[in-house]
Amino acid sequence: MSSASDREPAESSLLAMQSVAVRFADHPPVLEDLDFAVGHGQFVSLVGPSGCGKTTILRLIAHLAEPTAGRVVVQDAPRTAFVFQEPNLLPWRNVVDNIRLPLELLRIPGRDQRPAVDESLRMIGLRRSDHGKYPRMLSGGMRMRVSLARALVTRPHILLLDEPFAALDDMLRQQLNEELLRIWQAQQWTALFVTHNVAESVFLSQRVLVMSAHPGQIVAEVPIPFPYPRAPDLRGDPEFARLAARISQQLRGGPV
Amino acid sequence: MSRRLVSRAIPPILLFLAVIALWHAAVELLRLPPYLLPSPADVARGAWRRSSELSAATGVTGAGAVCGFTASVVLGTGIALVFAQSGVIRASCYPYAIFLQTVPIVAIAPLIVTWFGSGFHSVVLISCVISLFPIITSVTTGLITIDPGLQDLFRLHRATRWQMLRKLQIPHAVPYLVTGARTSSGLAVVGAIVGEFFVGYGTRHHGLGFIILYAGPQLKTDQLFAATLASALLGVVMFAATTGLGRLVLGRWQAESLN
Numbered sequence: 001m002s003s004a005s006d007r008e009p010a011e012s013s014l015l016a017m018q019s020v021a022v023r024f025a026d027h028p029p030v031l032e033d034l035d036f037a038v039g040h041g042q043f044v045s046l047v048g049p050s051g052c053g054k055t056t057i058l059r060l061i062a063h064l065a066e067p068t069a070g071r072v073v074v075q076d077a078p079r080t081a082f083v084f085q086e087p088n089l090l091p092w093r094n095v096v097d098n099i100r101l102p103l104e105l106l107r108i109p110g111r112d113q114r115p116a117v118d119e120s121l122r123m124i125g126l127r128r129s130d131h132g133k134y135p136r137m138l139s140g141g142m143r144m145r146v147s148l149a150r151a152l153v154t155r156p157h158i159l160l161l162d163e164p165f166a167a168l169d170d171m172l173r174q175q176l177n178e179e180l181l182r183i184w185q186a187q188q189w190t191a192l193f194v195t196h197n198v199a200e201s202v203f204l205s206q207r208v209l210v211m212s213a214h215p216g217q218i219v220a221e222v223p224i225p226f227p228y229p230r231a232p233d234l235r236g237d238p239e240f241a242r243l244a245a246r247i248s249q250q251l252r253g254g255p256v
Numbered sequence: 257m258s259r260r261l262v263s264r265a266i267p268p269i270l271l272f273l274a275v276i277a278l279w280h281a282a283v284e285l286l287r288l289p290p291y292l293l294p295s296p297a298d299v300a301r302g303a304w305r306r307s308s309e310l311s312a313a314t315g316v317t318g319a320g321a322v323c324g325f326t327a328s329v330v331l332g333t334g335i336a337l338v339f340a341q342s343g344v345i346r347a348s349c350y351p352y353a354i355f356l357q358t359v360p361i362v363a364i365a366p367l368i369v370t371w372f373g374s375g376f377h378s379v380v381l382i383s384c385v386i387s388l389f390p391i392i393t394s395v396t397t398g399l400i401t402i403d404p405g406l407q408d409l410f411r412l413h414r415a416t417r418w419q420m421l422r423k424l425q426i427p428h429a430v431p432y433l434v435t436g437a438r439t440s441s442g443l444a445v446v447g448a449i450v451g452e453f454f455v456g457y458g459t460r461h462h463g464l465g466f467i468i469l470y471a472g473p474q475l476k477t478d479q480l481f482a483a484t485l486a487s488a489l490l491g492v493v494m495f496a497a498t499t500g501l502g503r504l505v506l507g508r509w510q511a512e513s514l515n
Contacts, residue, residue, distance in 0.1 A: 085405075088409050093509075101409075105423070
């Protein structure tokens with residue numbers, strides 16, 4: 001448990017942005033007056049045009065960047081994992097050793113690493129024959145799976161995903177979205193998912209935060225009421241189409 | 257694999273044979289005196305006659321080059337590790353590293369002999385000085401040009417500076433070291449021969465540099481050719497050995513980038 005001073009009295013959220021701004025001299029602010037909260041175990045997506053500061057929000061939460069103003073509150077000092085846009089695998093390590101890396105950096109003893117790596121590999125569905133392969137031998141989709149397995153290996157409380165499937169073709173993206181939801185339901189981490197694909201955000205999340213650029217701000221918050229587990233044919237549902245259309249409208253800056 | 261090797265070996269071999277034939281024809285047709293241009297057969301005969309001397313000399317020069325090269329890999333990697341620690345260190349030391357490359361080796365070789373005396377160690381030192389620069393630059397580049405995404409990955413897990421160096425920067429620099437070492441291996445042979453010009457081991461125990469230095473003025477042009485070819489061969493062997501070692505080290509993860 002973290003110190004009580006980090007807690008907002010009336011809030012049960014795991015992480016919160018409070019009047020956060022990020023500015024660099026002589027540039028329009030990257031983020032301005034940002035306020036939102038995400039509760040334990042929620043799946044929230046951020047959609048917005050490129051340059052709206054979506055990635056910066058994830059970096060603030062991961063402590064890879066600092067706000068110029070306001071507060072980023074993350075409760076209970078949880079373990080945070082990050083799935084980057086690029087797989088960011090180390091080319092000199094094979095699949096298993098890449099997944100093991102975070103445990104090594106956290107100085108987890110070797111005998112405790114193996115079960116966590118095995119569970120991560122099982123979750124992500126990598127065949128045993130792929131375990132010894134090097135990144136250059138893997139397809140783009142496989143690299144992204146390994147990157148996801150590496151993020152899950154520390155059993156994170158918060159998973160930050162920065163357009164992880166943007167470079168993949170649509171079939172593969174949908175398949176990985178379904179797998180991601182299955183893992184989320186099994187492990188119950190809190191997800192903050194950045195994308196500019198509206199359908200993806202509707203399919204995955206309980207809530208979509210729509211952003212505008214220059215300055216980066218949240219312009220709308222759209223709850224997605226579908227229950228989980230969500231079947232692939234949800235994408236053909238008229239309500240799904242209606243929600244996606246509404247978010248697209250918001251992105252274009254139109255009325256609700 | 258072997259088929260690819262054969263298809264890559266055939267064109268240079270054909271070119272070699274063509275040059276030999278042209279060379280032989282030129283000597284025969286133009287009736288060139290052997291002190292100006294010996295025929296390929298003369299060179300081969302000369303090399304054969306003095307094969308024991310030539311192979312001993314190649315061994316001596318090779319030993320100097322291998323030791324100088326090894327020293328430059330160790331020293332250059334050490335210097336690069338220091339350079340990688342801060343931009344201030346790089347900015348203040350880099351001009352002096354460039355000095356290593358731009359100073360004519362023939363100008364400092366006599367100085368090295370003056371300071372350290374003649375003998376094997378001075379040949380090694382000259383060979384090391386001339387082959388050091390490519391190692392420093394390439395390894396430094398490998399240590400500091402890390403993808404920002406990979407840096408974020410390590411920062412996310414609160415990696416220490418030591419973990420950063422050991423698990424990210426050093427492995428990342430290995431292919432760069434191999435590239436630098438390939439350049440250095442040839443330079444080390446040049447350094448050893450230049451070193452021998454100035455140092456000399458005496459007449460009984462000498463390297464290719466000594467033969468090249470004395471065969472010329474005595475118009476033993478066939479010996480000059482043989483010694484030159486032997487030193488070129490030495491350079492090729494060093495280059496090939498370094499490349500092979502590099503493939504072995506890089507193994508499966510990056511072998512295809514070395515051609």
